[in-house]
Amino acid sequence: MSETLxxxxxxxxxxxxxxxxxVGLGNIWRFPYMTGENGGSAFLLLYIAFVLLLGLxxxxxxxxxxRAGRRSPMQALAxxxxxxxxxxxxxxxxxxxxxxxxxxxxxxSVVSGWSIEYFIESVNGNFVGQTPDEIGASFNxxxxxxxxxxxxxxxxxxxxLSVVAAGVSGGLEKLNNLLMPLLYLLLLVxxxxxxxxxxxxxxxxxxxxPNPAAITVSVVLNAMGHAFFTLxxxxxxxxxxxxxxxxxxxLPKAVAAxxxxxxxxxxxxxxxxxxxxxxxxxxxxxxxGLMFVTLPIAFAELPGGAWWLAIFFLLLLLATWTxxxxxxxxxxxxxxxxxxxxxxxxxxxxxxxxxxxxxSVMSFSTMADVHWFGEMTFFDLVTTVPxxxxxxxxxxxxxxxxxxVMPRDTVVRALDAGPRGFRAWQATVRFVSIPxxxxxxxxxxx
Ligand code: TRP
Numbered sequence: 028m029s030e031t032l033x034x035x036x037x038x039x040x041x042x043x044x045x046x047x048x049x050v051g052l053g054n055i056w057r058f059p060y061m062t063g064e065n066g067g068s069a070f071l072l073l074y075i076a077f078v079l080l081l082g083l084x085x086x087x088x089x090x091x092x093x094r095a096g097r098r099s100p101m102q103a104l105a106x107x108x109x110x111x112x113x114x115x116x117x118x119x120x121x122x123x124x125x126x127x128x129x130x131x132x133x134x135x136s137v138v139s140g141w142s143i144e145y146f147i148e149s150v151n152g153n154f155v156g157q158t159p160d161e162i163g164a165s166f167n168x169x170x171x172x173x174x175x176x177x178x179x180x181x182x183x184x185x186x187x188l189s190v191v192a193a194g195v196s197g198g199l200e201k202l203n204n205l206l207m208p209l210l211y212l213l214l215l216v217x218x219x220x221x222x223x224x225x226x227x228x229x230x231x232x233x234x235x236x237p238n239p240a241a242i243t244v245s246v247v248l249n250a251m252g253h254a255f256f257t258l259x260x261x262x263x264x265x266x267x268x269x270x271x272x273x274x275x276x277x278l279p280k281a282v283a284a285x286x287x288x289x290x291x292x293x294x295x296x297x298x299x300x301x302x303x304x305x306x307x308x309x310x311x312x313x314x315x316g317l318m319f320v321t322l323p324i325a326f327a328e329l330p331g332g333a334w335w336l337a338i339f340f341l342l343l344l345l346a347t348w349t350x351x352x353x354x355x356x357x358x359x360x361x362x363x364x365x366x367x368x369x370x371x372x373x374x375x376x377x378x379x380x381x382x383x384x385x386x387s388v389m390s391f392s393t394m395a396d397v398h399w400f401g402e403m404t405f406f407d408l409v410t411t412v413p414x415x416x417x418x419x420x421x422x423x424x425x426x427x428x429x430x431x432v433m434p435r436d437t438v439v440r441a442l443d444a445g446p447r448g449f450r451a452w453q454a455t456v457r458f459v460s461i462p463x464x465x466x467x468x469x470x471x472x473x
Contacts, residue, residue: 030097038276043203044268045090045259045285050207051350052138053257054293055214055343056318059300063311065249066241067233071297073247077254078286081463084456085422086260086282088429091441093269094278095433099360100124100263103270104428113432120424124263125361127417129376131262132354133383134409136187139347140179141319144169146340152333154323159307162323166316170391180384184377187351191359192373203349207288210342214295217339220329221299226306233311234297248471251464252415257289259353261418261425267357279444279452299325315410355380383409416468423464430456 035041062070096103101121108117148154154162169175221227255261272278296318303321304311313320326336355376362372386394390404399408429438430453439449 034273035271038273038281040203041268041272041276042281042284043207045265045281046207046288047203047346047349048259048265048268048353049257049285049289049350050210050292051347052135052343053253053350054289055296055346056138056315057253058257058293059297060313060315060317061249061253062234062297063301063304063313063317065246066238067311068236068238069241069246070250071234072237073242073250074253074257075290077251078258078290080455081251081422081460082254082258082260083282083286084452084460085255085426086258086265086286087278087442087452088456089260089263089265089422089425090269090272090282091278091438092425092429092433093266094272095437095441096266097270099270099364100266100357101361102364103266107428107433107437110437111432111434117428117432120421120428121263121266121357121361123417123424124261124266124421125358127262127413127421128264128354129358129380130383130409130413130417131256132351132358133380134387134406135347135351135354136184136380137176137180137384137387137406138315139183139344139351140176140181141169142340142344142347143179143182144175145319145323146337146344149323149326149333149336149340154327154336155333157323157327159309159320159324162327163316163320166319170316173388173392176388176391177385180388181381183347183351184381184384186348187355188373188377190348190352191355191376192370194369202345206342206345206349210346211288211292213335213339213342214292214299216335217299217325218295221302221325224302224306224325226302226304227298229305230298230301233305234301244470247467248415251419251467252411255418255422256414257293258286259350261420261422262357263421263425264353264357266425267360268353275443277443277448279442279448315406415471419464419468423461423468426456426461426464430461 035044092107093100093103096107098106101118104121105115105118108115157165221230259265300318300321301311303309303325307324309321322339323336326332326339329335358376359369359372362375363369367375386405387409390397390406394405398404403411439446442449442452444452
């Protein structure tokens with residue numbers, strides 16, 4: 028378990044890599060439908076509060092552990108625990124994270140497959156001239172077709188694992204460089220268009236007018252889970268990227284840049300999608316199909332809409348690609364740490380993720396009647412429990428390790444924000460983030 032010498036080539040490359048991990052389905056697909064199901068502005072406000080009070084400090088904790096350990100997550104945790112005179116059992120936190128990203132990747136690949144399908148359909152011009160009802164019906168027909176769903180899920184997983192098998196560094200850096208600015212630009216165009224529609228006023232009111240009455244325990248729990256999910260925090264996946272962080276770079280500054288990019292992508296997507304929802308008189312609480320139904324409707328009305336739509340799904344696909352690479356990397360690295368060759372480890376991860384993903388595929392058709400804990404299909408289960416429970420529990424343990432277990436000097440060096448920056452970070456994690464996760468988790472579970 029010797030130290031890795033690999034580094035991201037520049038400070039900007041590190042920020043782009045972490046942004047690539049953070050920006051994905053969470054911002055463009057999950058954020059709008061969760062906001063729709065959880066009372067609009069109430070969810071948005073809580074989500075932003077959790078990003079600031081929890082997401083950012085814990086993200087710094089997670090990355091600094093990787094940076095100080097300069098090894099794969101399990102090995103870094105064991106090494107640093109040894110240095111601090113703490114129990115080596117901390118390494119099981121790495122395995123817990125691997126389990127979490129494994130479950131997330133299994134449905135992530137299925138939903139990214141939907142983007143492949145929609146990319147191809149928009150290139151073929153399939154949505155042109157369709158009414159909103161027809162667009163909604165064709166989405167449901169797609170979900171009910173396990174063969175098409177399986178094909179896209181398999182294809183996306185192969186795309187992800189081919190990059191992971193080759194090693195994450197060089198290629199991923201280039202992809203990120205090109206992609207993030209393009210995605211941003213397109214979302215700006217889309218949101219700019221949304222502002223001109225007659226649904227924009229209602230969307231803005233619904234997103235930004237405070238509505239404390241809508242806040243319930245489950246809304247709070249969902250918002251906390253989403254803050255972790257969208258920042259890619261709580262599963263030791265960013266710990267793996269932190270191990271390659273260059274030596275002279277302030278962690279708080281890097282992380283703040285990532286969070287600003289991440290939140291603005293979500294806001295732009297939310298404005299675009301909800302303007303369509305309200306101008307078409309649709310239901311914001313539509314669920315996971317929200318983006319796939321609203322965006323084809325929106326683009327169908329733009330000049331050259333079929334092309335815009337195709338470009339949008341292509342960019343979304345690339346954004347989910349860099350996220351899923353981040354999800355797969357810690358699983359492969361852990362198997363590699365256990366002695367497997369990289370190629371074989373990747374193949375094994377592929378087969379296992381594919382099989383579990385198939386349960387999500389079938390939960391829309393052949394397994395639609397199989398329910399867990401009452402009403403939930405497998406897809407409902409795997410899109411909620413790992414995100415709302417496992418990520419916060421993982422984040423809590425990561426925070427405890429960095430703020431209470433690791434020696435002060437190691438943390439000061441890995442945070443790279445001077446003694447005052449360190450004290451502010453430590454006080455926030457110890458007295459705000461940790462108690463907050465505990466309170467929300469406990470009240471959510473009771
Ligand atoms: N943040 C990504 C998104 O919003 C998903 C993701 C990538 C993730 N890596 C992660 C979530 C690690 C949790 C943990 O789409």
